[in-house]
Amino acid sequence: MAKKFNLLPKESDNNEEIALSLSILNKINLFSLSFIFIFLIISATLYYYLNQESKNAISQTSELKQKINELQSAEQGLILSKDRIAKIKLVLDNRAVENIFEKQSTIVNNLPDGITFRQTKIDLTTSTIELDATNSKSLLTLFSRLLDNTNYRELIMNKLYFNPFLGYSISLVIN
Amino acid sequence: MQNILTIIKKLSRSLFVTFVFIVATILVTFFSVRYFLQISKEITENKKEIISLEERLKVLEKSATYISKPAATSLTQAFPAENTTILSLSQIKKIAAENNTVINNVEVDITENITENLSTAAIKLTLENETINDFTTFFTNLSHSLPITSTQEITFKLDQEQIESRLEFNVYWAPFPATLPSLTTPLSELSSEEKEILSLIDSYDKFEQSTVPSLSPTTNPGRTNPFEPIEDTQQNIEP
Numbered sequence: 001m002a003k004k005f006n007l008l009p010k011e012s013d014n015n016e017e018i019a020l021s022l023s024i025l026n027k028i029n030l031f032s033l034s035f036i037f038i039f040l041i042i043s044a045t046l047y048y049y050l051n052q053e054s055k056n057a058i059s060q061t062s063e064l065k066q067k068i069n070e071l072q073s074a075e076q077g078l079i080l081s082k083d084r085i086a087k088i089k090l091v092l093d094n095r096a097v098e099n100i101f102e103k104q105s106t107i108v109n110n111l112p113d114g115i116t117f118r119q120t121k122i123d124l125t126t127s128t129i130e131l132d133a134t135n136s137k138s139l140l141t142l143f144s145r146l147l148d149n150t151n152y153r154e155l156i157m158n159k160l161y162f163n164p165f166l167g168y169s170i171s172l173v174i175n
Numbered sequence: 176m177q178n179i180l181t182i183i184k185k186l187s188r189s190l191f192v193t194f195v196f197i198v199a200t201i202l203v204t205f206f207s208v209r210y211f212l213q214i215s216k217e218i219t220e221n222k223k224e225i226i227s228l229e230e231r232l233k234v235l236e237k238s239a240t241y242i243s244k245p246a247a248t249s250l251t252q253a254f255p256a257e258n259t260t261i262l263s264l265s266q267i268k269k270i271a272a273e274n275n276t277v278i279n280n281v282e283v284d285i286t287e288n289i290t291e292n293l294s295t296a297a298i299k300l301t302l303e304n305e306t307i308n309d310f311t312t313f314f315t316n317l318s319h320s321l322p323i324t325s326t327q328e329i330t331f332k333l334d335q336e337q338i339e340s341r342l343e344f345n346v347y348w349a350p351f352p353a354t355l356p357s358l359t360t361p362l363s364e365l366s367s368e369e370k371e372i373l374s375l376i377d378s379y380d381k382f383e384q385s386t387v388p389s390l391s392p393t394t395n396p397g398r399t400n401p402f403e404p405i406e407d408t409q410q411n412i413e414p
Binding site: 021026032051053054064071085101117121 | 186190192211225231232236238247253291293318327328332333351356362365373376
């Protein structure tokens, strides 16, 4: 019966495993090297591209800043105008007396015959106008004109006097 | 034995090279990515800045067309930086003269009252007019003149064929803005409401700004240099 003999030295068994390990390590090294190489190429391209982009952005920014600086007087004008307009708006919004005065002027300018103006008082809280009427017919005409006008937020007759010699005297609150 | 040593040498060399490559790969990747992220962030920020600057430039180019010098002058006349009491009184006097209005009394409360960053002073007037129309025109012209005012109280009555009235109103002023906003702060153009106010104020009656004529220096024939010390003539007088 044939018998198998291993005439090789015992170390050669280990050598195969070592050779395998060495080849794996070499492959890893090769892969890493290629990865680094490819990565460096990509990085260089990307670096060049981003650097150009950055340079372009910086030059564009400085160009725009220069243009804006050239328009500094327009900028000052705009800032000043905005500031003044905001303040003017605050004042115009508080011009209640002027608005009421316009309403009262319309009444006084369109008084029917027989009605005369006596006095008026307008402030930020109240607005009254006092009128005299010689007869009730002119009073009626006045009221119908007032009621036809839709400009008033509030129209109150707070006084009505009658004197047989002087006629009627009325006081109106207008807002 | 020597064979084993050779193998260990080969293995360790190969392992060392692998280790170096792996570390190099990690380091290169880390620093490159970090650099690219940083530069990308910078580019994004720059692009954002470019967009805001372009918008600002557009706004400024547009505003230069509708904020003319006379319009800006009207705004500064409407709301000056200094106390406007004297200017307002001068306007009142001018408007009164144009509308048959007699100013009987003027009271000025110069106590500066600051509300909502606006300085105010109060002016009280007692007036006389022949007709209601005169008073109405006077008041309308006053409220459509610069510097801007706001009336607090009006009382007027018909007294023996004359209109006697009492007016109380405020005048305003506020310091001009001292600084411009930074370039990156968004800047908007005037809104339609602001443009309306601008054209309204531009239509108001402006005050004439007086100009001082340029003075030419006078010559003094007696003394070539007027700042030279005067000679003491008393030194020569003997007792």
